[in-house]
Amino acid sequence: MHIHTFRAESLQAALQQVRDALGPDASVLQTREKRQGRLGLFTRTFIEVEATLDVPVPSHFADRSQSTERSSSAGQVGDKQISLRTSISTTDSSLVSAACSARASASHSVDAPTPGCSEEMPSAAMLEVQADLLSSGMSPSTIAALMREAVEQGRGEPTADAVDAMNNPWALRGRIGQRIAKRLKVAGSIELSANKPQVVALIGPTGAGKTTTLAKIAAGFRFDLGCRIGLVALDTCRLGAVDQLLQYAELVSAQLEVVSSPDQVNAALQRLSDCDLVLLDTAGRAPRDAEQLSELHRFLKLAQPHSTQLVVSATSSAAHAAQAVERFSVLAPTNLLITKLDEAVDFGSWFTLLERTPLSISYLTHGQQVPQDIMVASARRLSSLLLAPLPYRS
Incomplete structure (x- = not known):
């Protein structure tokens, strides 16, 4: 792997250098803050970013899978209407x-x-x-x-x-x-700790909306409670993903750390030790890919999050959602976080899953607006969504 190092006065400027030199498909391996100067005099602080083009990232996969899922969902809607009339x-x-x-x-x-x-x-x-x-x-x-x-x-x-x-x-x-x-089992909002940062990890399948949900949670705690927020991108991240996180970090005045290997986790968390809430963003994982899940497990084992939110999209079928809950159980999630309720077609089919899962539901999201389109889950709200024949509207 050929690693390139870029230095600039800000993370945004360093990422622009990465984009100019390596293109939009580059992967960011690590970011760090460094100081330059002699004997502590005239010290200058700058950002150093390590990036590479050698890590293959099938960037078309998510778009293709989402397009396929949308096409499949459209077909299912038509079939459902016929089946409903028959029923x-x-x-x-x-x-x-x-x-x-x-x-x-x-x-x-x-x-x-x-x-x-x-x-x-x-x-x-x-x-x-x-x-x-x-x-x-x-x-x-x-x-x-x-x-x-x-x-x-x-x-x-x-x-x-x-x-x-x-x-x-x-x-x-x-x-x-x-x-x-x-x-139904609900968990309520994330609880902060008085003594140390509350570390919360978001995990889940590709396309579930983890990064946008992370931004909504971060903005809520920052603007409503005045909390100091830290964001960590775990695992090798595409430049576009880091760019998106950087925008959210600037929105909530948060410090962003990019971690590409497990041995960097502790140092990144130590740099965020003065934060009230640290949110860990993870790359999407295919529920059937045991190797990817094992790799993510190594990161989480070192990060030791206080809670791990399994993020699942309500646009998924109940069977796919149940499969995600089962496969991601190796990462010991503590809560279920349901996204994209505004796009759900047959959320009522999730009732059996939500009734039987040991995971309590923490948050519900219903749109792309940050930070508005998120709410703490309640049994009453979930019940009304399961009973509703039409997509949720905020």
Whole structure:
């Protein structure tokens, strides 16, 4: 590997030298602050950047995979609409069974039958809610189970309220939403430490939105709480990625460290020891690539983050998200951070994953604006998103 060294008065100027000399595909290996002068007199501080062109970076891969995913998603939307029409017209037998059972339970608790009610068929409200849940991506078996639980929830209520819940779509959605919320685990915001920097790592598949999410978190803590922020780019980084991080670092007045090998981790963190919050940005990893995950594990083992956020895009299918949770478990993530909810098509299909994963959900993002488009996850908010048949809007 042929390593080039560039020096300038600022990191931005040094990166411009890298771009001019090696082109936009160069990889930044390390950045460091150095001082020049004799015997401590007339000392001048400058930035030194090491870069190379020898590390192959398939920069087209992310764009191609995202384009493929978008095309696939578009096809899935069309297929989903056809499937949804079929599901609603035929109505899955498990849904009919659950709805009829619910309606019968409610009706039997009232002395006189409600006009227009039939114990043999689900009410219009039930069918409406079922259609919404199907269109959100939730499976028929999950919908049936939630419907039964919603009925059980009302057994101790006045009979009129129980019947109303079966005939009022908003009341029924509210009951189902409560059942969903009780099954979800949320973590709350990142907690700062009084004695030392809180170190938080963001990991996840390529294209999940880690760097933009890092910027949103950094800006929130900087502007809302006045925290001192440090940013670290772990592993060999493309020049474009470092440029993006540099822009975010300037936005929040943060010091940026670029680390290309594990033996540089401790020194970088030591230089950020006066920060309140240090955020570690990592390169995207393919969940199936064990070698890449092992390499990232070596960095994280030395960094010893207080929390590790697994960043997963809501545009992914539930199956792909579950695979990411399983594969990235070797890195011991502590939380799940869900991005791109504004682009999600069938987020309801994630319910089983979110219910079963041991990871608590920390943050939700829903757009590209920094720092606005991020919120601390709450069970109530997640429940409403899982129930919504249309993409989230802030």
